[in-house]
Amino acid sequence: MDAVTAQAIPFPDTDPDSLAALVQAVRETGYSFTTVTPATHAHVNARPQNARARNLRDVLGWSRPFSPEILPEAVLTALERAGAVSAQGDVRTPNVRLSSLDGELFLHSAYPPSAADAVFFGPDTLRFAAAVVAHLEQREAPVRRAVDIGCGSGAAGICIAKRAPDAEVALVDINPAALRAAAVNARSAGVGNVRLHRSDMLTAVEGEFDLIVSNPPFMIDRGARAYRHGGGPLGAGLSLAVVEAARARLAPGGSLVLFTGSAIVEGRDPFREAATALCAEAGLSWTYREFDPDEYGEELADPAYGDVERIALVVLTATRS
Template sequence: MSEQQIADRALLELGKRLIAEDYRFVTPTPLTHERIYKRAAGSLAKDLRDVFGWSLPFDHTLFPREELATLEQAGIVERHGSLWRSTVRWSSLDGLLFAHSVYPTTQTDSVFFGPDSYRFALLIEAHLQQHFEPLRRVLDIGCGAGVGALIVARARHDAQVLAVDINPRALRLTAVNAELAGVNNLSVYHSDLLGSVDGLFDLIIANPPYMNDSQHRAYRDGGGALGEALSLRIVREALPRLQQNGSLVLYTGVAMVAGDDPFLESVRPMLASDAFTWTYRELDPDVFGEELLKPGYEQAERIAVVALTVTRRP
């Protein structure tokens, strides 16, 4: 095995251990995590939740020497002076366990997981409960840690689920998370949206980045004036790739300006054809309010998360 395969195997074994020890952790917003982190300033991790959930530093006595050496060799933990820190977080969602990037997510190839992940999962589950048509091919665009792909693959065993991302780290973590979940009908593939995948799909799901990020981090920056560009591109490229009765389920965020929804106004012309039916609703009217103080959001009055579902008529 390659070094990367060895590291991924070690991460998988760690996930199995956490499950066996009934590890559970719900990942909050970055702002909440920051506040908890400040509250714990100077404290060392006392258990696995502190290490792999709250990303607190720990000393060498928390793990047996051989186990610590194995985790270090796999790149799962790293030294910080005389202390150590995990390089990954583990989060619980609907009976599953997901590996994703450590707090704070400062690296350009960070794989994000947070409250959006939980809302996205609920949106997909609701869609599957309301639509009983067979799913042969499913695509998760920008899969990240693999939340959407795993929810579908677990619920529809006969579906061929394809998880794509431009971030190799996301693909590796999705593969580990899928194996940990015991899912065998999911495959990962490097692709810029639908650029490297062929054919039509019965279901396309996406939870793209939607912020205006000055550092242009791929997991966070949606592009455009207010982070809307990637979401619009997904709608534009996904609609022609839907089978008859196939659906696009898009979870995204919108910076509202003067009471108007610029994303909805931009997407309406794409949905004007009689070939589609669609629904659109706000799931949460106000998220990431701290972003409004940052450059680029001077005209925005709130950031809402929304759900767009488009279905191709038979």
């Protein structure tokens, strides 16, 4: 993962109209980009030939410094109007990235995502969205109210809103930068059934939900960055808090889809044990599967993971009868 000491690039606190215009200008070029992990990003950008950007993907995907003349004029103008670029002499540096998912472009923080309030988007975002879409495809009852807890860029909630246009979809996050990005992304995707709330879990929204989804931070992060630090035992604190919140607010027939990570210790999965016990106490039926048995192996060098043999990506689905 990226170093905590890397230069922090704040997400622009600027006019949302200008940011939406930037997304549209980029979309019109046919741009697409699949965002990689910070570790892969660092390896690729460290190659000598990648010191400077040569095209639009290098700028808004790989976050490389660039000379203004390499960009289409409409995109450069939109970047400047949105305050999404920094200048040092004749060299520019982008302050945002754009990534592809579900036929849309999602605005999020530039690399490295080292700011405490970074708006993160990466491979786990794609995995999480895929798990949510798969649940929707299997679900028989319509979704009337849904919420994405810790929405970040808003990707999963927007995927729900596109597929359930008559539903009320709440995007909640404690991070104001995430809500700014999610608002632009919802607008750019053309979904009008999304509402944004600054909220710690579900404290700022009322009522029950047919669908609760979340991809909370699950790592032990010495920088305590909001998008990454899970707290609690081996980073599971926020994931367990999501289960606690969901079991109190699921409507009859409603489901929680939780995509998270779990630190496996000597063959045991302590998060599974704790989370499914919470579900059982609330009378929820549940399924649990490992989406990927071994991710983030580089984290095991941290002494905090001294007893952990692997970090699995998991999906917990819990349903109220």
